[in-house]
Amino acid sequence: MNRPTRMRTTLASFLIALLIGVVSGTLVQTQINLLALQNLGVVIDLQTRIASSFHDLGNFSPVYAVLFGGSFVASQAVALLFTRFTAAIWRTFWCTFGAALGLWLTFKVVDMFAPMPVLIASTRTVGGMLSMLAAAAVSGLVFAKLSKPGKAVGMPALALLLGVGLALPQGDAIAQGSKPYKIETVVEGLESPWSMAFLPDGRALITEKPGRLRLLGTDGKLQAKPLSGVPQVFYSGQAGLFDVLPATDFAQSQQIFLSYACGNRSANHTCVSSATLGANGLESVKEIFRSQMAKSGSAHFGGRLVWLPDNTLVITLGDGYSYREEAQNLSNHLGKIVRINADGSVPKNNPFVGKPGAKPEIYSYGHRNVQGLAYDAATKQLISHEHGPRGGDEVNVITPGINYGWPKATYGIDYSGAQISPYNEYEGTQQPAIYWVPSIAPSGITVYNGDMFPQWKGSLLVGALKAKQVSRVVLKGNKAAEVDVLFKEVGERIRDIRTGPDGAIYLLTDNADGRVLRVSAQ
Incomplete structure (x- = not known):
């Protein structure tokens, strides 16, 4: 030859x-x-x-x-x-x-x-x-x-x-309407801020993912030094310090709750600690919850906190990414939403209390990575959102004991393009109130209940990392529709969104040089 x-x-x-x-x-x-x-x-x-x-x-x-x-x-x-x-x-x-x-x-x-x-x-x-x-x-x-x-x-x-060809998907453009608001920078220079919580006296606490807790004064100025006493945080990838939540009786107790990644890269958990806010830092810090089982890697921790009217604490968790099937396994906390008392004990009316082999803290299951959580006092609904992979981000109305499907059913596909499940719906699982394809990467949610924007009252405002926007969603029962896309002009990843005591909307931008933004009426 x-x-x-x-x-x-x-x-x-x-x-x-x-x-x-x-x-x-x-x-x-x-x-x-x-x-x-x-x-x-x-x-x-x-x-x-x-x-x-x-x-x-x-x-x-x-x-x-x-x-x-x-x-x-x-x-x-x-x-x-x-x-x-x-x-x-x-x-x-x-x-x-x-x-x-x-x-x-x-x-x-x-x-x-x-x-x-x-x-x-x-x-x-x-x-x-x-x-x-x-x-x-x-x-x-x-x-x-x-x-x-x-x-x-x-x-x-x-x-x-040589005759094999590939087709590329086309993106959708989102038109912006008139803007009945103005956006101002309150604070800048934050390192990867993750959560913000207002205190009854008008101050605010802000978490930074590397493990710092910052105090924002009523004058809008950030206290120069981070608060001391924050528990040791595992900081890597998506892991770090997550949510901060004041106790319902904070004015009397000065108690707050923090969620964070704990452990190390080979064995880590989502943890929650309670503490008392002192003059210069945290005191009487006590771990009240640690997710089980331990997982490796630095992805999908969840980490949002919210109070229910009975003063029980709801905590969102992730599936650990590589452990997605565990979201269907009731013997661990991965891919679950859990509910505990303020002291870490288990409420007796949790849906899986007494079920052999099930973790009693579990409130709902079949979740991927829940990074948005809010309680709507007007409708008495607990509302969450979670990240899908490529598409399939969801908003869910949470009912105790319900299976929300992941990974048996999803509207998303894997980052590689591979199918995760052939089913969008599957028997015994709950459909989302709304889902996004392609993904917007939701993070942070608030039920707007202020008076500054009466046209938005009662709406869900959903922050987004990938889409760099806020989606206004109207929820009716267990069905929802996106009616507006807001604040695209910010052009930054939105990590958290809160309704302020003044009726304004506050945004946290997820950057190495992150900001607190205040959205107020024109």
Whole structure:
């Protein structure tokens, strides 16, 4: 075989093996993800399995082609180099082993830099990782066999490969109407502020994710030094100091409650502590809740706090990202909303008290990462919102004991484009009041009850990180509709939103140089 013919054969062999690797890897990860759902009791019939596979071939495979393609080019080039210095019988070994090793290294490098713990969900377990690597190894084997000297590969196969195209989604534009408000900066220079809470005397407390609690005076000036006595915080990625909530009797007790990530990267929790606000810092700090089980990584902690009228404390939690199936497991707190008394004890009327194997603190379950929580005194509804992955952000009206679906049912897909569940709805789970596709990344929510903007009274105002906006949502019963998009002109990630005692709306921007903004009537 002459040199040009050999080069064409090698190229065609490589492209065929690459296609096999992308398709087989895509199908393998689909089946692994469906198996995880089946282990939760989700029924996956053949038609649904086939539809999920085709979905991922169209949506996950382009992402996977980039990852696997890069690793396959490098691994097979190295394998062919090794073949030159070893016996010809080692060619198949080097190509096969190299394809698997190259993909494993690629996964590790990508996961180091991706914002989520793992980009490809099927690699969360040892079995899933080995299955993906086995699919890659098959591609290496195919390449070794097809590109073996003396083999001829038909050019029609090469033409078929080059004919594959990708379609890119188009974004939607949001029009802005007239603005019956003005926006002013109250405070700037905050490091990743996460939450804000007003005290009865007009002061406000602000948390900064690295673990600092700041005091804002009635004059609008930030106290120079952070308050001392804040519990030790695990600060990494999404982990840090989260919400601050004054006690219902704060004027008498001076008691506040803090939520935060505690532990370390390999074993961490969402914790809540109570403390007394002294002249210069926190006193009598006491941990009253620590989520179980311990998880690794630094993603999906939840962390919002709110009081119910009976003076019980509601805490939102996340699923830990890599542990999403645990949101359906009542033996731990991951992916749950919990309810405790102010001293950390469990209310006797919690829905799972006395249920064997269930954590008694659980109030609702099947959540992903709940970062918005509010109680509407007018309608007597507890309202939350949670992050979806790519799409599927939700607002939910919380009813004790109800399953809100994650990950059995979701309107979102994984960041890789892979399908998480073939179902938007599933028997035994509650549908959201409203959901967003594409994702707005909601964070912070307030039921506007001020007098400054009477046209918005009773509306939910939902902050958004990715969309850099506030959505005004009108809720009727368990159904909601987005009626306005507000404050796009700020152009910053909105981490928290509060109704101030003066009737103004206060926004926290999520930046290394974060701000407190006051929205008032024109």
